[in-house]
Amino acid sequence: MTEFYYYQQKRISENSALSYLITLERFFSWLAKSSNYQGDRVKWSDSNFAIRTAIEDYLVYQMGCKLRSKDNFQFVIMTKKSPQTINHFLAAIKSFYKTVLHLKLYKFQNPLIDADYNISIGKYNPISMRESKPRLPKIAGTEIPYETSYRSQSDSYFKLVANEWKPNIIADQDLPYIIYRAGSEIGWSLRDEVIIRLLFETGARINEVLELTIGDYRQRINQYEMATLNKGSEKRRIKFLRFSQDTLKLLIRYVNGERKIYSHEKKTFTKLSDNEVVFLTRRGDPYNYTAFYYQWSKIIRHAKIKMNIHKTRHWFVTNMIRSIYDTAGGSGEIEMRKHELINYMKWKNPETIKAYEHYFNEASFREIHENLAKKMQEYEKEFLKASHSTFEGNQLTNSTLTTKETLPAEEIKWINEFYKGMD
Structure with a gap:
């Protein structure tokens, strides 16, 4: 965590690095107390499969999310019980494993990255993609139209939707x-x-x-x-x-x-x-x-x-x-x-x-x-x-029930037109 903080402090603001640290501390504390993968507690250094399973459990049971499997990744769907910090948590944990991999402190692949991403987007990313340049949004009108897909937007294993x-x-x-x-x-x-x-x-x-x-x-x-x-x-x-x-x-x-x-x-x-x-x-x-x-x-x-x-x-x-x-x-x-x-x-x-x-x-x-x-x-x-x-x-008299007689003619006309529009 200390190595992660000092590495991130050089790349993002101190406040952002601290907020990531606080978010990660909550998650790793939960790992030590409540996680379970094949009968054992999960450690931050465990395999990417164990970490993914732990994150899935954390999102569902601690953060009140729903998960929906899609190909080789997961859609994360917020519910009324979910806090507004889901995206922040996913960003923090993805940044953590990206950092420890860069520092050679973690020996598995990044559990927050979909390893099959580059392969699976091939059919959605034809020759129209400009070499060495990112694809611009559709509204820019600079790219040849292609079949849009969520896969072309993110390589994250956990994808937050409807947020x-x-x-x-x-x-x-x-x-x-x-x-x-x-x-x-x-x-x-x-x-x-x-x-x-x-x-x-x-x-x-x-x-x-x-x-x-x-x-x-x-x-x-x-x-x-x-x-x-x-x-x-x-x-x-x-x-x-x-x-x-x-x-x-x-x-x-x-x-x-x-x-x-x-x-x-x-x-x-x-x-x-x-x-x-x-x-x-x-x-x-x-x-x-x-x-x-x-x-x-x-x-x-x-x-x-x-x-x-x-x-x-x-x-x-x-x-x-x-x-x-x-x-x-x-x-x-x-x-x-x-x-x-x-x-x-x-x-x-x-x-x-x-x-x-x-x-x-x-x-x-x-x-x-x-x-x-x-x-x-x-x-x-x-x-x-x-x-x-x-x-x-x-018995009520007819004059009592005839409310139209007490209204101006313009209002009666407007009300009649309004009722016709409701048919």
Whole structure:
């Protein structure tokens, strides 16, 4: 695991390497306690057949997936019980065995790779494939059409299917203040208060906040903004974060106070160099994800909620879209503001916003439906009140039942056309 971590740390971000490590630790712990292959516990160094069997059991019994065999590979189908981290687990375990093979620590073939992949795709991959160049997607129109197959997309032995990404819709507008109150009650540091406020106010990923430098603030013209890196930007500052006046005050107070106490230079904000990171540990080292996560866990436990750090980003987007719909003057302004949000979030796929909009479409329908239900209750009371005076025994007069006479002619015409469309 240590060899794997140091190897991956040179190729992917530290946060990604750590998340892989945590995922693998859970799996290997399960191997030692619960795995079974031909009557024995499975070890990470066992044959690829034993590892595959163990992974199948782990996916089914621990992660609530269903498996469907297809040729020489397995389709992995998520269920309602499955966590949203299946793809992350498969990526981590595949990367692990690819790494230990490269380092010559594993003597079998990669159990996460379908050895027959290259042979089986031959009939789907004719001469039209360009030499030494990857096939472009069909939409590019540069390749000769051929029979499409899932086999042409991946050499993985376990293939996750029907995995449409769905965001966490967090509509509780009080959520940040619940977290702030919990942090205050347990005596959080000013550093953690600033970080958590930035997460909720900017929609940033945690690593985008933890890796902020003094120069990132000086780079922006606006005093309430900071430049920051983006996922996949290779440390380039291609996006910015915008925050409130109160958070800026707390940030300056932290840098000139708490940070100065623990930093090696003992300098205030104006005298720090651009490459100095904003957030430090008590030892004066850069504050990292593991250290922050420990503090975050204490806060959410005290708040008595279950919430991972990334959900602050979902909360931000959910409430930004709500604000757009509540304040925009019309459909044109809504579209313009949605485009601005997409650009701010630096989403690679602009269609991401539609997943959030689906929530608001449903919420809008619920509001309409609730209004209808309230009106029906009101009409019911009026009807019973009016009908009480027209009852003779159990008989109602024709005028009571003739509801069309109480409706405008235009509404009657619309209702009649609507019913015809339902035939």
